[in-house]
Amino acid sequence: MIHFVLLISRQGKVRLTKWYxxxxxxxRTKVIRELSGLILTRGPKLCNFVEWRGLRxxxxxxASLYFCMCIDEDDNELEILEIIHHYVxxxxxxxxxxxxxxxxxxxxxxxxxxxxxxxxxxxxESGKKTVARLxxxxxxxxxTAKEQASSISNIIxxxxx
Amino acid sequence: MTxxxxxxxxxxxSDVRNCQNKDQxxxxxxxxxxxxxxxxxxxxxxxxxEKKKYVWKMLYIYMLGYDVDFGHMKAVSLISAPKYPEKxxxxxxxxxxxxxxxxxxxxxxxxxxxxIIGRNETFQCLALTMVGNIGGxxxxxxxxxxxxxxxxxxxxxPLVRKKAALCLLRLYRKNPDIVxxxxxxxxxxxxxxxxxxxxxxxxxSLLVALVSNNHEAYWxxxxxxxxxxxxxxxxxxxxxxxxxxxxxxxxxxxxxxxxLQYFPTIExxxxxxxxxxxxxxxxxxxxxxxNVNKNNASHAVLFEAxxxxxxxDAEKEMMSQCVALLGKFIAVREPNIRYLGLxxxxxxxxxxxxxxxxxxxxxxxxxxxxxxxVSIRRRALDLLYGMCDVTNAKDIVEELLQxxxxxxxxxxxxxxxxxxxxxxxxxxxxxxxxxxxxxxxxKAGDFISDDIWFRVVQFVTNNDDLQTYAAAKVKEYLDxxxxxxxxxxxxxxILGEYSHLLARRPGCSPKEIFSLLHEKLPTVSTTTxxxxxxAYAKILMHIHPPDQELQSQIWAIFF
Numbered sequence: 144m145i146h147f148v149l150l151i152s153r154q155g156k157v158r159l160t161k162w163y164x165x166x167x168x169x170x171r172t173k174v175i176r177e178l179s180g181l182i183l184t185r186g187p188k189l190c191n192f193v194e195w196r197g198l199r200x201x202x203x204x205x206a207s208l209y210f211c212m213c214i215d216e217d218d219n220e221l222e223i224l225e226i227i228h229h230y231v232x233x234x235x236x237x238x239x240x241x242x243x244x245x246x247x248x249x250x251x252x253x254x255x256x257x258x259x260x261x262x263x264x265x266x267x268e269s270g271k272k273t274v275a276r277l278x279x280x281x282x283x284x285x286x287t288a289k290e291q292a293s294s295i296s297n298i299i300x301x302x303x304x
Numbered sequence: 305m306t307x308x309x310x311x312x313x314x315x316x317x318s319d320v321r322n323c324q325n326k327d328q329x330x331x332x333x334x335x336x337x338x339x340x341x342x343x344x345x346x347x348x349x350x351x352x353x354e355k356k357k358y359v360w361k362m363l364y365i366y367m368l369g370y371d372v373d374f375g376h377m378k379a380v381s382l383i384s385a386p387k388y389p390e391k392x393x394x395x396x397x398x399x400x401x402x403x404x405x406x407x408x409x410x411x412x413x414x415x416x417x418x419x420i421i422g423r424n425e426t427f428q429c430l431a432l433t434m435v436g437n438i439g440g441x442x443x444x445x446x447x448x449x450x451x452x453x454x455x456x457x458x459x460x461x462p463l464v465r466k467k468a469a470l471c472l473l474r475l476y477r478k479n480p481d482i483v484x485x486x487x488x489x490x491x492x493x494x495x496x497x498x499x500x501x502x503x504x505x506x507x508x509s510l511l512v513a514l515v516s517n518n519h520e521a522y523w524x525x526x527x528x529x530x531x532x533x534x535x536x537x538x539x540x541x542x543x544x545x546x547x548x549x550x551x552x553x554x555x556x557x558x559x560x561x562x563x564l565q566y567f568p569t570i571e572x573x574x575x576x577x578x579x580x581x582x583x584x585x586x587x588x589x590x591x592x593x594x595n596v597n598k599n600n601a602s603h604a605v606l607f608e609a610x611x612x613x614x615x616x617d618a619e620k621e622m623m624s625q626c627v628a629l630l631g632k633f634i635a636v637r638e639p640n641i642r643y644l645g646l647x648x649x650x651x652x653x654x655x656x657x658x659x660x661x662x663x664x665x666x667x668x669x670x671x672x673x674x675x676x677x678v679s680i681r682r683r684a685l686d687l688l689y690g691m692c693d694v695t696n697a698k699d700i701v702e703e704l705l706q707x708x709x710x711x712x713x714x715x716x717x718x719x720x721x722x723x724x725x726x727x728x729x730x731x732x733x734x735x736x737x738x739x740x741x742x743x744x745x746x747k748a749g750d751f752i753s754d755d756i757w758f759r760v761v762q763f764v765t766n767n768d769d770l771q772t773y774a775a776a777k778v779k780e781y782l783d784x785x786x787x788x789x790x791x792x793x794x795x796x797x798i799l800g801e802y803s804h805l806l807a808r809r810p811g812c813s814p815k816e817i818f819s820l821l822h823e824k825l826p827t828v829s830t831t832t833x834x835x836x837x838x839a840y841a842k843i844l845m846h847i848h849p850p851d852q853e854l855q856s857q858i859w860a861i862f863f
Contacts, residue, residue, distance in 0.1 A: 268502045
């Protein structure tokens with residue numbers, strides 16, 4: 144299974160973390176520090192897999208961001224590499240040519256999308272259209288609620304004029 | 305760059321990013337945390353929008369590496385919000401900040417359960433997602449029956465059932481007893497008839513876990529899995545959406561083959577033949593293409609097929625096809641494939657006797673030991689270790705020793721240990737073994753445990769012919785300008801016992817041996833001193849006739 148997902152910038156700044164196995168706060172900080180040291184120093188022509196604490200970390204760099212997923216020793220590494228790519232493609236589609244800044248200011252969206260892609264540390268949905276539809280449905284729900292809330296407050300405002 | 309959301313949040317993020325240094329950032333964060341704490345004290349005055357905004361801010365602050373413990377309760381409390389936008393934030397932030405060991409997560413169980421059994425599909429999804437991501441044992445006990453119901457309910461849409469499958473997987477991992485095996489075998493077989501590939505993929509992940517614990521109960525699923533694999537491999541009936549760069553749902557193919565690896569055999573000849581045809585086609589038909597993603601996806605399937613072939617311990621022909629493929633892979637330029645080639649070759653060693661065929665690739669594997677990529681070096685080391693036997697031990701160990709001098713720190717311990725084990729296991733003759741261990745101590749003394757040098761001493765003690773050789777060898781090392789403390793230990797012991805055998809050689813008189821040892825005394829730690837002292841005593845004992853001068857010199861040290 145995927146134990147955690149980490150998105151870090153080239154400078155080691157965390158852009159997203161999602162933990163599917165129980166790591167305490169202290170442990171999380173340690174993990175992030177160790178993996179940043181291990182991965183950010185790897186050159187471009189090396190393979191996308193590192194061995195760490197008896198586990199494997201599959202990572203891929205997209206522009207200024209490193210997408211990392213930690214899996215078990217006997218999991219299929221290439222499959223995870225393509226899950227990472229799948230996530231990036233979905234983000235790209237949602238934001239329209241995504242860049243790091245999008246993920247910084249809209250980190251909450253990145254989490255919504257991830258929750259439609261992975262669950263319990265496994266792939267949940269491999270159809271991009273389906274994910275896009277789901278996320279956009281969620282967006283509408285939020286928009287509708289906002290409108291309702293503002294229309295209610297308008298009504299109240301009118302009534303109490 | 306589209307701004308999808310809360311202005312207050314964006315402004316805060318900009319503020320933080322504009323801080324010039326860590327101190328400024330800390331100040332800004334503390335200010336915000338103080339503000340949020342205050343606003344939450346008077347919660348009645350907060351609008352739902354504001355609550356959301358503050359909880360998101362807390363997640364952002366948490367991602368920067370700061371402590372937001374007081375925020376945990378707030379996030380959890382949003383789970384009970386009546387409206388979707390707040391509830392969503394509550395569920396997601398909770399699943400980011402907390403884990404199953406946080407006690408007060410338990411407080412949310414009732415609310416979560418209400419959402420799961422309620423009629424609101426979006427709420428169900430939120431709840432299933434959170435429980436699937438961070439649910440623990442208690443969630444398993446309380447919610448498993450409800451989640452199971454959703455998974456099996458024909459009135460639930462695929463979206464919900466997909467999440468229910470993976471949620472159940474998590475709960476099962478936390479407490480395997482929640483799945484009553486007797487009932488589930490048939491249900492899993494039914495789930496495999498599912499048309500929706502999202503639900504099927506999730507169900508297959510669940511099946512992997514169930515089968516890994518108890519394959520006997522799930523035999524009925526075996527032929528269905530083979531059928532699914534066949535359908536995918538032939539690209540029959542696969543919706544365009546689930547075709548990834550031309551490969552029909554590679555992830556589902558991989559998962560299905562993973563399930564099959566938990567069944568020890570395939571009894572039915574028809575099923576067996578079908579499966580082998582599929583596997584044969586994958587093995588022979590996976591070409592290298594330009595598109596990286598298509599390549600990765602098709603090779604992910606290929607490597608899983610390889611694992612399945614190995615597991616089935618198929619006909620000799622198929623196995624040699626596999627080794628031939630792997631032999632190609634370990635020599636390609638693409639580092640991922642090289643890595644996986646080495647890893648899978650190592651796995652093959654556990655299976656039948658492919659050792660001889662693998663040995664043909666020894667030269668390439670040794671080259672990989674020196675690859676610029678530490679991940680590949682590690683795989684090469686594992687493989688060399690696994691393929692070592694009496695015929696190639698000398699070559700392999702000597703390569704390892706040579707590599708040890710330039711190896712990076714992180715690999716030295718493993719390298720030394722493996723070399724020591726191989727040397728002992730497969731030594732063509734004992735003097736070579738002694739050489740190897742002494743070289744190891746010389747090059748990587750820090751990583752050579754006492755066990756290792758004790759064993760050398762044991763061998764030397766039990767083999768008279770070895771004793772002169774060993775004594776001469778350790779003296780050579782002691783003559784060097786820099787000597788590792790472990791070398792001093794083993795040398796002191798051996799010279800103490802056997803240096804008298806060298807007495808006639810130039811530079812090896814008892815006096816000279818004693819001086820050689822004694823000059824190390826000031827440099828060693830307390831654990832080594834007793835060994836040195838007993839060496840002096842032993843040297844004295846072996847001198848006939850006794851040497852008065854040396855005797856008084858040595859006695860002076862003791863008294």
